[in-house]
Amino acid sequence: MGPAPPHFRGMWRIGIDLGGTKTEIVALDPGGAVRLRRRAPTPPDYAGVIGLIGRLVEAAEAELGVAATVGVGIPGSLSPTTGLVRGANSTWLNGGRLDADLAARLGRPVRISNDANCLGVSEAADGAGAGHATVFAVILGTGVGAGIVTGGRILEGRNRIAGEWGHNPLPWMTAEEHPGRRCWCGRQGCIETFLCGPALAAEADGPGARDAAGLPARAAAGEARAAAALERHADRLARALAHVINILDPDCIVLAGGLSNMDHLYDRVPALWRGFVFSDGVSTPLLRARHGDSSGVLGAARLWDAPLGDAPVEDAWA
Structure with a gap:
């Protein structure tokens, strides 16, 4: 997925937790404080999901007057073979090129990982697993x-x-x-x-x-x-x-x-x-x-801080 664009590093971060029934967005300021949080029903179709995430991110950035990195936690994973979503119990996601489609919608790279990985990132960084x-x-x-x-x-x-x-x-x-x-x-x-x-x-x-x-x-x-x-x-x-x-x-x-x-x-x-x-x-x-049902969305926001397999999670908060 490549490194974060240089003009985004160390700045605002947006996380999306894409659930089967609800989708949550959180915005973290450069110090890691939560500055915005919203929830919306998850559409039961692929095109609807792309549209919802696009609207949530655009509205958050407009409200805060910032540009941000975007990380998304999903109930599945991207296949290393095809680049397509597979293994999602929200089955309408399976077969979609979600990272590319969201990048096209938002005009920037988007980092995607399994929602449980996002949970792990959050809890290992400053949660129960710290x-x-x-x-x-x-x-x-x-x-x-x-x-x-x-x-x-x-x-x-x-x-x-x-x-x-x-x-x-x-x-x-x-x-x-x-x-x-x-x-x-x-x-x-x-x-x-x-x-x-x-x-x-x-x-x-x-x-x-x-x-x-x-x-x-x-x-x-x-x-x-x-x-x-x-x-x-x-x-x-x-x-x-x-x-x-x-x-x-x-x-x-x-x-x-x-x-x-x-x-x-x-x-x-x-x-x-x-x-x-x-x-x-x-x-x-x-x-x-420690972060309860917010762990997933907080971890998604931090995916650009801790690129998958590239940089230690703890380095982002050192």
Whole structure:
């Protein structure tokens, strides 16, 4: 994607978090302070997305009277083979040349990365993962994914799929869990199909349930069905993260997304993963994202500060 244009370096930064239902824009001044934030519904078509991002950026720059770099976090990635979006659960993005189309719309280069990578950038720079060498940053929401920041750099991998943890099979499946639900990706038994918000809601309230937000309160009030669903979910999350620890052994794991607000996860999951990690002790901290649901958009704004694989994240705030 090339370096940032010289007249943009060290100046204003705009981040876009392109979600399935909402799109958020944030503008950071040269000191890193948030000076503008807006949200808008995400159009369910490719041309609509290009138009929306163009309008949001133009309106923000006009309001602030500035020019800015633009970084975009998406629920997918750009293929290193074709340059096209692939793997997005907002399926209307797949097959689009999003970076080129946005660059044409905005008249400048645009840097794009997976939304979980953006989460990792933000949390590793000045969030819950600050000071940790390797951060595994997890999104637990309507989808499940992760980003990896190590040595201050986004780890995208040769195929730009590093962190696509949600599309591995749930490890150590029980007989009742096997073979698992069909995932939108076409496979069966993916971690995402067990750990996403709609899956947790369905675990408690049956097919068709989508909202799991009220389950902790229901469990605290003594509802056995809600408590059992939360315990099964915590056990599955522990098994899934134990796989990550066995392979990557990160210095910390940071949770974001709607389900990261469930307080019990931070005690229960580390207690459960001990039985699955191949070590005589597990000291890996499980942390709540410091920037909450703003982590993704803040990380997107910082993509030009920390070019993918080029410059350490920490150098941008040294």
